[in-house]
Amino acid sequence: MTQHPPPGPGFGPPPPQYAPTPPPYAPQPPYAQAPQPPYAHAPQHPYAQAPPPQPAAAGPDFLAVDKRNAVVVDASGVAFETSGLTVEFRWPEIRGVHYRASPDGKALMVAVVHMDGRFYECVVEARPRTRLQEWFPQLAWVLGHYRPMG
Template sequence: MTQQPPPPGPGFGPPPPHYAPGPPPYAAPQQPPYAQAPQQQPYAQAPQQQAYAQAPPQPAADGPDFLAVDKRNAVVVDASGVAFESSGLSIEFRWPEIRSVHYQASPNGKALMVAVIHRDGRFFECVVEAKPRTRLQEWFPQLAWVLGHYRPAG
């Protein structure tokens, strides 16, 4: 007489109704699908993730900002730091990594040149065309005021 293996432990589906010689008939487990199991919740309903999805992160601080933009380039100065965009490529500098920010008119007087000196000595520059040319004279006091707000002299 051959001996049958012991029935599987709890959690492996219902036990066969009886033990007879020969292989037991195959029966699919009768467990509900995982998504319907009461002890598990879908990831999207997890409390910590749901709170994050509903409340997007806010900027660290509100404050003045400066924006100079032309067809290809842009300079943004705000509470987070300075950002340059040049022909579709962007680079951002946070205030803690900036040693200094400099600006001036281009030699022909048609553009604003802004430079960021990184704490490690690297130098980055962005040039934004001022059209009409009088816009350049509007940008200078605005940029000076915003930079003075975030990086006061002294």
């Protein structure tokens, strides 16, 4: 059996002369100090701008688009775009989201029910028609992620 030389400097614990020493005892003052109050927030100027909104947490999303309309479901909520106009609904203001195929089976119909009972709908044409059958499970999964049945 061969004997290895002891490790060089830098290996193992420090020699006793280099070991840290405890700090000297600091005597306490004879009187008790009052606890310091927590820092107060600086008053904000009445015209100060609000901080920029934080991006939504990453999560699954759903997108259905045709030539004129679109439906987006993501971590922030549901958005409808119809002929260039966009309406966004945040999750806290949504009572429910419903969807179905149009009566002719050529489009996806998505409805948002607002907390105050108002009802909004967007219709997205599915081309080819088989795309509608792809959208249903995707939309169900994304909605279940953000609004689980409970």
